[in-house]
Amino acid sequence: MTMLTTPLCRQLGIEVPVVQAPIGSAVTTELVAAVANAGGLGTLALTWVTAEDAVRRIRQVRRMTTRPFAANLVLDFPVDELLDACLAEGVPVISTFWGDPSAVAPRTHSADALHLHTVGSAAEAERAVAAGVDVIVAQGCEAGGHVRGEVTTMALVPAVVDAVHPVPVIAAGGIADGRGLAAALALGAQAGWLGTRFLTASEAATHEVYRQAVIRAAPQDAVHTRCFDGGWPNAPHRALRNSTLRAWEAADRPAAPNRPGEGAVVARSADGRAWSRYDDMVPVPGMSGDVEALALYAGQSAGLVHEVAPAGRIVADVAADAAALMRQPRTT
Numbered sequence: 001m002t003m004l005t006t007p008l009c010r011q012l013g014i015e016v017p018v019v020q021a022p023i024g025s026a027v028t029t030e031l032v033a034a035v036a037n038a039g040g041l042g043t044l045a046l047t048w049v050t051a052e053d054a055v056r057r058i059r060q061v062r063r064m065t066t067r068p069f070a071a072n073l074v075l076d077f078p079v080d081e082l083l084d085a086c087l088a089e090g091v092p093v094i095s096t097f098w099g100d101p102s103a104v105a106p107r108t109h110s111a112d113a114l115h116l117h118t119v120g121s122a123a124e125a126e127r128a129v130a131a132g133v134d135v136i137v138a139q140g141c142e143a144g145g146h147v148r149g150e151v152t153t154m155a156l157v158p159a160v161v162d163a164v165h166p167v168p169v170i171a172a173g174g175i176a177d178g179r180g181l182a183a184a185l186a187l188g189a190q191a192g193w194l195g196t197r198f199l200t201a202s203e204a205a206t207h208e209v210y211r212q213a214v215i216r217a218a219p220q221d222a223v224h225t226r227c228f229d230g231g232w233p234n235a236p237h238r239a240l241r242n243s244t245l246r247a248w249e250a251a252d253r254p255a256a257p258n259r260p261g262e263g264a265v266v267a268r269s270a271d272g273r274a275w276s277r278y279d280d281m282v283p284v285p286g287m288s289g290d291v292e293a294l295a296l297y298a299g300q301s302a303g304l305v306h307e308v309a310p311a312g313r314i315v316a317d318v319a320a321d322a323a324a325l326m327r328q329p330r331t332t
Helices: 007-012 029-037 051-064 080-088 101-110 122-130 153-164 178-186 196-200 208-216 243-250 300-304 311-327
Strands: 018-020 042-045 069-074 093-097 114-119 135-139 169-172 191-194 222-225 237-240 265-268 274-276
Touching: 007 191, 018 029, 018 042, 018 311, 029 042, 029 051, 029 069, 029 311, 042 051, 051 069, 051 080, 069 080, 080 093, 080 101, 093 101, 101 114, 114 122, 122 135, 122 153, 135 153, 153 169, 153 178, 178 191, 178 311, 191 196, 191 311, 196 208, 196 300, 196 311
Parallel strands: 018 191, 042 069, 069 093, 093 114, 114 135, 135 169, 169 191
Antiparallel strands: 222 237, 265 274
């Protein structure tokens, strides 16, 4: 264990308070295992796969690491079979988002697993704790991908910590380096939840166009919007401004089906599957076409991401930099 090891780290069975967020289709089993092997908590994103595929991915992670990892399920979608599969495979941590966790908590506990739930407000955190959730993930609105609330991480985290004490809290949104992790711990969180930083991990399934867009981005390029709603309507999200988003904004943000280029196929997967302009799909390796026009989900911390690096090094660097900052004496 390290000087950064928090009570939550011990509860989760990890060494450093770094949690890899479930970054959708960009997650690979190699990424999850690499984060776990570096002492953090890796997370599989399983909402949109079959139960059989979930089992296959869980077992692949297990072949690469003996350490704990999590599986994330979005409760706005039918996930009962997926939850059953995760628990039957002995996944030790179940992470949920965007919905009522009350039906998940008892099933998770019956399998001796821990239940994390992501919230966007202190009131939502209180409801989750009342439902039996073990750990709260407080997601500030500067986070990338789908965003639950409207409050920034700096204001949200201490409010949630106060509201649910002694239930542990993980801070999400805007954290991409040791400074962000140290700040999260100072706010009362017991770990940091990093998504955007892992988009450029060498193990992530991000198309090179996507990686470079994240690396080039400034914080203000990550826009809070409802533009990419194909597949998940009425769910606000944060994505990098690209040709699709610029054209939609220039047209004064019309509703579907009256958006510029509505329904146009802009990219195809390696297996030939077509992806339309406003789908909630990110560019992954093997895609062809105008992949830049797809959803480039990323948070405002993209302005702090400057390179492609192995996930293990990302975890180690974030933890080491946070520890160094926390060792520094205060000055007057």
